[in-house]
Amino acid sequence: MSDTPRVHINHDVFFTLKDSSSEAIDKLVAACHEYLTGHPGCVFFSAGHLTSELTREVNDQEFHVALHVVFDSLETQNQYQVADRHNQFIAENKESWAKVRVFDSTVSVG
Numbered sequence: 001m002s003d004t005p006r007v008h009i010n011h012d013v014f015f016t017l018k019d020s021s022s023e024a025i026d027k028l029v030a031a032c033h034e035y036l037t038g039h040p041g042c043v044f045f046s047a048g049h050l051t052s053e054l055t056r057e058v059n060d061q062e063f064h065v066a067l068h069v070v071f072d073s074l075e076t077q078n079q080y081q082v083a084d085r086h087n088q089f090i091a092e093n094k095e096s097w098a099k100v101r102v103f104d105s106t107v108s109v110g
Contacts, residue, residue: 005108008043008070009077014063016099025049028065028093035089036069041076045069063101070107077104 017024032047046068050061071077080086 005110006072008072008107008109009074010103010105010107011067011069011071011077011080012103012105013067014060014101014103015065015067015097016062017064017096018098019096020064024096025064028096031089031093032065032067035085035092036067039069039071039076039080039083039085041072041079043070043072062099 015028017028026049029047029049036047037045047065049065050063055061069080071080
């Protein structure tokens with residue numbers, strides 16, 4: 001058994017919407033679940049909204065929807081980026097975005 005940690009690719013996306021209504025936020029979260037789940041190599045997926053109760057000084061409050069996807073390799077993350085369902089998500093939702101911030105990183109697992 002190896003003590004070498006596995007390396008995964010963490011893909012975090014924070015969306016600020018033009019319309020901050022709960023309906024618009026719920027619509028984007030639902031679209032994340034519809035189009036961005038189940039991609040090859042995905043080992044973790046979550047999407048949700050800003051939690052108003054988390055208001056410590058260190059908490060960034062400048063987003064409405066958070067997406068978190070962890071891939072088992074850089075190769076599968078790269079495949080996700082060009083996948084038809086990912087591109088359909090972008091095409092159908094990009095007009096609702098005022099700002100999108102993407103944070104990709106490697107993470108050690110195990």
